[in-house]
Amino acid sequence: MTDTTSTPIAKRPLKWTHVMDHLILILGALFMLVPLLMVLQTTTTTDLETIKNGPEFVIGDQFDDNFMSAMFQASGFSGENTGLRMLMNSLILGIGFALGKIVIGMMAAYALVYFRLRFATLAFWLIFTTLLLPLEVRILPSYEVAQKLGLLNTYTGLIVPLIASATATFFFRQFFRSVPEELVEAARIDGAGPVKFFIDILVPLSQTMIAAMFIIMFVFGWNQYLWPTMVTTEEGMFTLVRGIKQLTQDLEGTNIPEYGRANMLALIAILPPVLVVIFFQSWFVKGLTESDK
Amino acid sequence: MAQVSLKNIRKVYPNGYEAVVPTSFNIADGEFVVLVGPSGCGKSTLLRMIAGLEDITVGELSIGDRNVNHVDPADRDIAMVFQNYALYPHMTVRKNIGYGLKNRKTAASDIEAKVQDAAKMLNLTEFLDRKPSQLSGGQRQRVAMGRAVVRDPALFLFDEPLSNLDAKLRHQMRIEIKALQRRLGVTSIYVTHDQVEAMTMADRIIVLNTGRIEQIGTPTEIYHRPASTFVASFMGAPPMNLLNAESADGRVHLGGDMSVAASTADGPVIWGIRPEDIEIDPTGDIPFTVDIVEELGAHRLLHGQLNGQDLTIHVSKDVVVSAGPIRISINLDAVVLFNPETGLAL
Incomplete structure (x- = not known):
């Protein structure tokens, strides 16, 4: 038995239900993938060809040209919104949004779980009901407040109004409640005050939870469209998701829409969330399922 | 310190x-x-x-x-x-x-x-x-x-x-x-x-x-x-035996001839005795029926009946006993008496 490579694989009888299962899966995969492949194909051809022939099966040679123009060529009047600039803005929004939500959510949960607040449960449910009032519902008052505070066209204005998070508060609350009481008591006897306990014990214990939250929130923040569209009017503040729209707008007149460039931007916009999810997948699963305390 | x-x-x-x-x-x-x-x-x-x-x-x-x-x-x-x-x-x-x-x-x-x-x-x-x-x-x-x-x-x-x-x-x-x-x-x-x-x-x-x-x-x-x-x-495994007894004329009687002197009013009393303060004694004056012998290696526990009350006896591993009637004697110095109402020692 030295040759293990030729071990015969037991043949299973072919079942029609299996074939059906796979057919459904394959169809689903194609349904998700084909639009992406179309985007990819469009980025490799010239705009003229795209407008003449529509999507094709041919892979062109314009990939690098489209990439250069998408990343470094500015559109609009000010010349500030290059792809690179928008990528940076999107990253700032995504990371700021995720970190802000985590910090606020953790601190709120810490207060709710560990301090004898008089109306802690009521406060928690009030926070929880804000899930029913997403930004889209309260966009006008939110905009007015941001405008009055002079936060339009600032990163603060872009991020802060989105930060308060019932989801993060809820997850961290559940997590903190599962931390054994004795740990708090041991820390108290060891002379750790509330701040030290939070930083020395709770934050390190929440690592995986924080990572999981970061992934969800980063993708969520990255994909924000409505709010950035409202608060940013200066082109230098545009995010990618908002900026792509700007490019395909020039359809009227004699201009050929910049399909290659816009699709290239779309591709760039897809990448960071995908990479984050791929690289932090294991943390994500760990954070939401594991309870190693 | x-x-x-x-x-x-x-x-x-x-x-x-x-x-x-x-x-x-x-x-x-x-x-x-x-x-x-x-x-x-x-x-x-x-x-x-x-x-x-x-x-x-x-x-x-x-x-x-x-x-x-x-x-x-x-x-x-x-x-x-x-x-x-x-x-x-x-x-x-x-x-x-x-x-x-x-x-x-x-x-x-x-x-x-x-x-x-x-x-x-x-x-x-x-x-x-x-x-x-x-x-x-x-x-x-x-x-x-x-x-x-x-x-x-x-x-x-x-x-x-x-x-x-x-x-x-x-x-x-x-x-x-x-x-x-x-x-x-x-x-x-x-x-x-x-x-x-x-x-x-x-x-x-x-x-x-x-x-x-x-x-x-x-x-x-x-x-x-x-x-x-x-x-x-609560203290001791097995616990102390607690038996119902009667006090009369300054003595507490536990059926038969067993009695200890006690200055207590006449009436019911609880008689407490540790299992190891009872021993098997063929000449003893108390009849005891062994129901179960619990083998614990270093010693044995005999569970049985004394005048219809549960009693446990602790004997060393050298004493071989089987179920059935035997005779025992109790170390009267080790008896502790309790008031049956308050549960407190007399």
């Missing part, structure tokens, strides 16, 4: 439940005191009040010569070992042991030296860089001990520290803890529901039941002179 004194300490929870009725006792410097009782007897509440983790409703608590009613747990100069160890899972053993010192702004070099000392004392040196999850139950328990020892506190508090260990390890740790406490001479309060731990470790035992003290005494006193039927049946 410090003595501890409790004066009329009482605990009432916000829902009105009185966990500890006003309780007073003193613990001498360097003494090892065990609080023992069934679950829900208030022993942990008492310990947590001493630690400062639970508010004292009424009463005065002092450690050393200082009233600590309103002193923060961190400033009471105490160290506590918890049932589930309560080690910080993300810190190495070294950091776990040193965390309390670090919070007290001890210099890093001092911390390292003290941690090394504590680790050496507890045979933990080779595990200093491991995380708690990489240690066995006994090792974790030692780390918890290390965390207490390293601070050199005036008072050790133990909250059922051995109940998560298996029987063999528990036996070993029992001896280690006792030896360590002897060596360091630190006043200690140890809470347990295991009467064996209480008997073997304590200088003095405090038996608690439903939030009140049943008896305070040395293990020998508690064992041989229980103050109530509760103590008699």
Whole structure:
């Protein structure tokens, strides 16, 4: 038995239900993938060809040209919104949004779980009901407040109004409640005050939870469209998701829409969330399922 | 080093439940005191009040010569070992042991030296860089001990520290803890529901039941002179035999000719006798029917009937007995009499 490579694989009888299962899966995969492949194909051809022939099966040679123009060529009047600039803005929004939500959510949960607040449960449910009032519902008052505070066209204005998070508060609350009481008591006897306990014990214990939250929130923040569209009017503040729209707008007149460039931007916009999810997948699963305390 | 004194300490929870009725006792410097009782007897509440983790409703608590009613747990100069160890899972053993010192702004070099000392004392040196999850139950328990020892506190508090260990390890740790406490001479309060731990470790035992003290005494006193039927049946395995008897004319009669002198009013009395104070005696005057023989290796327990009342007898492994009628005699000096209404010793 030295040759293990030729071990015969037991043949299973072919079942029609299996074939059906796979057919459904394959169809689903194609349904998700084909639009992406179309985007990819469009980025490799010239705009003229795209407008003449529509999507094709041919892979062109314009990939690098489209990439250069998408990343470094500015559109609009000010010349500030290059792809690179928008990528940076999107990253700032995504990371700021995720970190802000985590910090606020953790601190709120810490207060709710560990301090004898008089109306802690009521406060928690009030926070929880804000899930029913997403930004889209309260966009006008939110905009007015941001405008009055002079936060339009600032990163603060872009991020802060989105930060308060019932989801993060809820997850961290559940997590903190599962931390054994004795740990708090041991820390108290060891002379750790509330701040030290939070930083020395709770934050390190929440690592995986924080990572999981970061992934969800980063993708969520990255994909924000409505709010950035409202608060940013200066082109230098545009995010990618908002900026792509700007490019395909020039359809009227004699201009050929910049399909290659816009699709290239779309591709760039897809990448960071995908990479984050791929690289932090294991943390994500760990954070939401594991309870190693 | 410090003595501890409790004066009329009482605990009432916000829902009105009185966990500890006003309780007073003193613990001498360097003494090892065990609080023992069934679950829900208030022993942990008492310990947590001493630690400062639970508010004292009424009463005065002092450690050393200082009233600590309103002193923060961190400033009471105490160290506590918890049932589930309560080690910080993300810190190495070294950091776990040193965390309390670090919070007290001890210099890093001092911390390292003290941690090394504590680790050496507890045979933990080779595990200093491991995380708690990489240690066995006994090792974790030692780390918890290390965390207490390293601070050199005036008072050790133990909250059922051995109940998560298996029987063999528990036996070993029992001896280690006792030896360590002897060596360091630190006043200690140890809470347990295991009467064996209480008997073997304590200088003095405090038996608690439903939030009140049943008896305070040395293990020998508690064992041989229980103050109530509760103590008699809680301490000792198997528990003391409690039989119904009658008192008449200054003597208490247990059926037949068995009687002891007692200055008690005529009427029913409870007659308590430890299983090992009864022996098989072919010339004895008490008939006893053995129902079950319990084989325990070093000795045997005979369960059976005496005048229709359950009785357990403890005999050494050399005495071979089988079920059936035998005759026994009772060591009358070891008899303890109780009032059947109050349960208190007469």
